[in-house]
Amino acid sequence: MxxxxxxxxxxxxxxxxxxxxxxxxxxxxxxxxxxxxxxxxxxxxxxxxxxxxxxxxxxxxxxxxxxxxxxxxxxxxxxxxxxxxxxxxxxxxxxxxxxxxxxxxxxxxxxxxxxxxxxxxxxxxxxxxxxxxxxxxxxxxxxxxxxxxxxTPKANPEAVSWLILNDIHDRPASIPHLLKLNNEDYDYVFFNGDIFDFQKDEQQIIDHMLNPSTDVFASTKPFMFVRGNHETRGKFSRELKDYFSTKNDKGYFAYQWGPVFNIVLDTGEDKPDDHPVYAGIVDFDGYRKEQAKWLEEIMKSSAYKKAKFRVVMMHIPLYHSGDWHGPMHCRELFAPLFKKYKADIVISGHTHTYGVWPPSAEHPYPVIIGGGPQEGKRTLIKVKADSKTLDLVMLKDDGSEVGKYSLKSS
The missing domain is CATH 2.60.40.10 (Immunoglobulins)
Structure with missing residues (x-):
């Protein structure tokens, strides 16, 4: 029947x-x-x-x-x-x-x-x-x-545009609210971690991410997702990956869309692996070291070197995010590579305090951190790029602009 x-x-x-x-x-x-x-x-x-x-x-x-x-x-x-x-x-x-x-x-x-x-x-x-x-x-x-x-995307698109959300923390109404602040066409959405507080069951994934997303875009435009530290927690955290597709089925991956080469890192937890709350069943230090080896190989690739812009998206920022173990271990492993291989911009979340930090002696690239999750702190990050310019604009949940940054290709 x-x-x-x-x-x-x-x-x-x-x-x-x-x-x-x-x-x-x-x-x-x-x-x-x-x-x-x-x-x-x-x-x-x-x-x-x-x-x-x-x-x-x-x-x-x-x-x-x-x-x-x-x-x-x-x-x-x-x-x-x-x-x-x-x-x-x-x-x-x-x-x-x-x-x-x-x-x-x-x-x-x-x-x-x-x-x-x-x-x-x-x-x-x-x-x-x-x-x-x-x-x-x-x-x-x-x-x-x-x-x-x-x-489908063009074979060699001249431009690309995407939207970034982070730190929703089980507030599903924030997804349509933030996406409706955008009034321009875009190619895809990127979820930059901590969409949930922790993973308890399938219904949470459906009600707090999948259905709010399909209600406004996800049946007609694709999205990508990387875990934040909160997605590593809870009895259903090991099943979370079953609901998403990533390149090579990894939590970290790289892809090129038009003039932009994107690197996505899964930064893991912010506390040490031996913290009592993890009960001896995590190894994020080893996982981050695995990613650092992979990252250097990716950054040596001709595709990365020839791209007009090189963008990194990762939930925990290397800087401006405190001195807990997770951020400091990410900094130890990834910051030398970002500097050596000249990452152009790093986009993160995690701190719940939005900000735009231009290049400095610490980081020779801009660091962008999205806000959230409370009303008045939530942000939508909009990125668009062509062969000459990459423009980033960050909007607060009332639609006002709270940050921007532009790059010119060399």
Whole structure:
């Protein structure tokens, strides 16, 4: 049976929620529980039927591809119907090691071999799997989203524009509020950490980030995300990455869009690894050292050296952020590289005090720090660049300008 669902229901969900495909084998860890009971305790169960828990959201944009993600409340086989312009004449699903992705709730499909600078329409579909035996699979209801569209970037765009939010801290209304301050076209949104206070369950990710984002942009324009220190906390922090796509599936990554080469660093926690609150189960020092080795190799690349502008985005700033272990360790590892390989600008958050610091003896590049999360301290950072100029403007949540910086290409 197929059913067209164009409106995403807003319901109260029962119990805790979890990553895709919590399997019945978990019952072994809960004596006296059946696999069905364990699955139910982890999964959001709406009052009726098979529904989308999120609208589709766009990830990993490129001139020839786009990744589309969405979450359902039932275990499914999912796919995308898409095509150029207003067409929906093509179908795509994800294949891993010869197996089509199925029997999962967190869905993603990578659209490949797209044309640069081209508009595409798409809709997502999910067919419930009601019974999955070794030699017998039974399907239930199929649900379909409404039709959305996006445009791929040009192969070598002359310009790029993006918006940056940071330190939302579980205040979902801030996302549409800040984005609506922008009245210019843009290519994508970047979330620069601490969108949450800590990670407790799937419903928090849906209600406090994914749904507020798809309500205003994320089904038609892509976003990227890097953790802040608060996203490393809580019982669901290790599942957080299952809801986002990043280059090479890493928390840190680099990409080029037109004249700008971007480096994204995952700065980890701000306290030492041996702090009692971490109970011996973190190693952010090692993780930052891993990134420093990777960073130097990236900065040696010809793409980095030839780019008109080199931008670093990282949640914890190296400077103007106190002397806790995290900022100081980031400074020790990354600051010499930023100086040696001539980063042009570093954009951060974390301190909840917005500011623009021009180059100095400490840092030979401007340091931009976004504000938040309280009303009156929230900021939207707007960046646009072409081959000659990079302009950054920071707006406070009342729309007033509270900082700006411009760079000229050499």
């Amino acid at each position: 197929e059913k067209e669902i164009n409106a995403l229901p807003r319901r109260q969900f029962l119990g805790n929620v979890s990553k895709a495909g919590i399997l019945g084998s978990l019952a072994a860890f809960l004596p006296g529980s059946s696999s069905a009971e364990v699955l139910k305790s982890f999964t959001a169960i709406p009052e009726d039927g098979h529904v989308f828990l999120t609208k589709p959201y766009l990830q990993l944009p490129s001139a020839d591809g786009m990744t589309i993600r969405w979450v359902t409340n039932k275990l499914c086989y999912s796919w995308i119907e898409y095509g150029e312009g207003n067409n929906l004449n093509l179908k795509a699903h994800n294949v891993t090691d010869g197996l089509v992705d199925a029997h999962n709730r967190i869905n993603f499909v990578k659209l490949k071999d797209l044309k640069p600078g081209t508009k595409y329409s798409y809709r997502v579909l999910s067919k419930e799997i009601t019974d999955f035996q070794p030699y017998s699979l039974k399907y239930g209801e199929t649900i379909s989203s409404e039709t959305y569209s996006f445009s």
